[in-house]
Amino acid sequence: DAKTTQPTSMDCAEGRAANLPCNHSTISGNEYVYWYRQIHSQGPQYIIHGLKNNETNEMASLIITEDRKSSTLILPHATLRDTAVYYCIAPRMGSQGNLIFGKGTKLSVKP
Amino acid sequence: DADVTQTPRNRITKTGKRIMLECSQTKGHDRMYWYRQDPGLGLRLIYYSFDVKDINKGEISDGYSVSRQAQAKFSLSLESAIPNQTALYFCATSGPRRGLKNEQFFGPGTRLTVL
Numbered sequence: 001d002a003k004t005t006q007p008t009s010m011d012c013a014e015g016r017a018a019n020l021p022c023n024h025s026t027i028s029g030n031e032y033v034y035w036y037r038q039i040h041s042q043g044p045q046y047i048i049h050g051l052k053n054n055e056t057n058e059m060a061s062l063i064i065t066e067d068r069k070s071s072t073l074i075l076p077h078a079t080l081r082d083t084a085v086y087y088c089i090a091p092r093m094g095s096q097g098n099l100i101f102g103k104g105t106k107l108s109v110k111p
Numbered sequence: 112d113a114d115v116t117q118t119p120r121n122r123i124t125k126t127g128k129r130i131m132l133e134c135s136q137t138k139g140h141d142r143m144y145w146y147r148q149d150p151g152l153g154l155r156l157i158y159y160s161f162d163v164k165d166i167n168k169g170e171i172s173d174g175y176s177v178s179r180q181a182q183a184k185f186s187l188s189l190e191s192a193i194p195n196q197t198a199l200y201f202c203a204t205s206g207p208r209r210g211l212k213n214e215q216f217f218g219p220g221t222r223l224t225v226l
Contacts, residue, residue: 034214043115043201043217044154087153098144098169099215101153 004088009106018075020105022088025069031091033064035073037084078109114138115218117202123224130189132221134202143185144203144215145177154201160185192225
C-alpha cells in the first residue's frame with residue numbers, strides 16, 4: 001500500500017463538519033484511496049473510496065487533490081456517534097484487496 | 112441477523128492450549144480475511160482466502176493456521192497459544208472485485224486473552 005499519513009487525533013463540535021486529512025504522496029496513478037472507521041472496539045466499517053474525482057455517499061464526502069497526493073474525508077454534520085478512529089488506506093495495485101491499516105485518526109465529537 | 116459472525120466473542124485460555132476462532136458469513140462473498148488488532152494499533156492481516164482452495168499468508172501468519180471449510184466459513188487456529196497472541200481478532204469478507212473496489216465487511220471481533 002502507498003504510505004499514508006494522518007493526524008493522530010482531532011476534535012470536532014457536534015453538528016459541525018469534520019474534515020479529516022490524509023497525505024498519500026507516494027500513491028500511484030491508478031491506486032484508489034479508501035476510508036474506513038472503527039467505533040470503539042467494533043469491526044471497521046467501510047465509508048467511501050475514490051480515485052481522482054470527488055465522491056459523496058450517504059455517510060461522507062471525499063475530496064482528492066488534483067495531484068492525488070492528499071485527500072480529505074468530510075463528515076458534513078458530525079454527531080456523537082461519529083466518534084471513532086478513521087483510517088485512510090491506499091491499497092497497492094495487485095495487492096488483491098489486502099488492506100493495511102495504520103494507526104488512523106482518533107476523531108472525538110464533542111457536545 | 113449479522114452478515115459476518117464470529118465465535119466465540121470472548122475467550123480466555125492458557126499458554127500452550129489449542130484455540131480455534133470461527134467465522135461465518137451470509138454475504139455470499141468469495142474472499143475472507145483474518146486480522147488481529149493490538150491495543151492502540153491498526154489491524155494486521157494474518158491470513159486471507161480468495162476461495163475454498165486458495166489460502167494465503169498475510170503479514171503476521173507465524174503461530175497461526177487457517178481452514179476454509181466452505182465458502183461461508185473460515186477458521187483461525189492457534190496451535191499452541193502464547194501470551195503475545197492476546198489481541199482482538201477480526202474476520203472480514205469481500206466480494207469479487209468490480210473495478211478496484213476493496214470494500215471489506217468486518218465481523219464483531221473476538222477478544223482473546225492468553226494467560
